[in-house]
Amino acid sequence: MHELSIVLSIVDAAEEQARKHGAAAVERIDLEIGALAGIEPDALAFAWEAGLPGTILANAERHIHYIPGRARCMDCGCQFDVQQLYEACPQCGNYFTDLLQGRELKIKSLTLTTAEEVIS
Numbered sequence: 001m002h003e004l005s006i007v008l009s010i011v012d013a014a015e016e017q018a019r020k021h022g023a024a025a026v027e028r029i030d031l032e033i034g035a036l037a038g039i040e041p042d043a044l045a046f047a048w049e050a051g052l053p054g055t056i057l058a059n060a061e062r063h064i065h066y067i068p069g070r071a072r073c074m075d076c077g078c079q080f081d082v083q084q085l086y087e088a089c090p091q092c093g094n095y096f097t098d099l100l101q102g103r104e105l106k107i108k109s110l111t112l113t114t115a116e117e118v119i120s
Helices: 004-022 041-051 117-120
Strands: 023-034 062-067 069-073 080-081 097-101 105-114
Touching: 004 023, 004 041, 004 105, 041 062, 080 097
Parallel strands: 023 062
Antiparallel strands: 023 105, 069 080, 069 097
16 A cells, blocks of 8 residues: 555655744645545545654644546647546547646645644
8 A cells, every 4th residue: 555655755744844844733734636646545544544643744634635637639639637547539539648637646735833832
């Protein structure tokens, strides 16, 4: 299950940003995950629960924004939604397409809490 390694990488990135900004905790994390990124939502949820105890994200509110797949035909220029990689253009049938969105996997934002805010 590669989702656990993804979660641990997210934890590492959040800890790095918290150190960089002198934060004691992460209050909220917003993630963008593309429909074609190869991430199973149920496996990610399981890995999230397993990988967060004792980390800076342990009490963070998690928001995931799923980005649908979208491509452009390199032959006719038609833009269309895709459910999987390498779908044919619905207009001309060409398989040579440029994926415009759907493979994202990034931290969109973190809401950090300073040590003073945690104490009060």
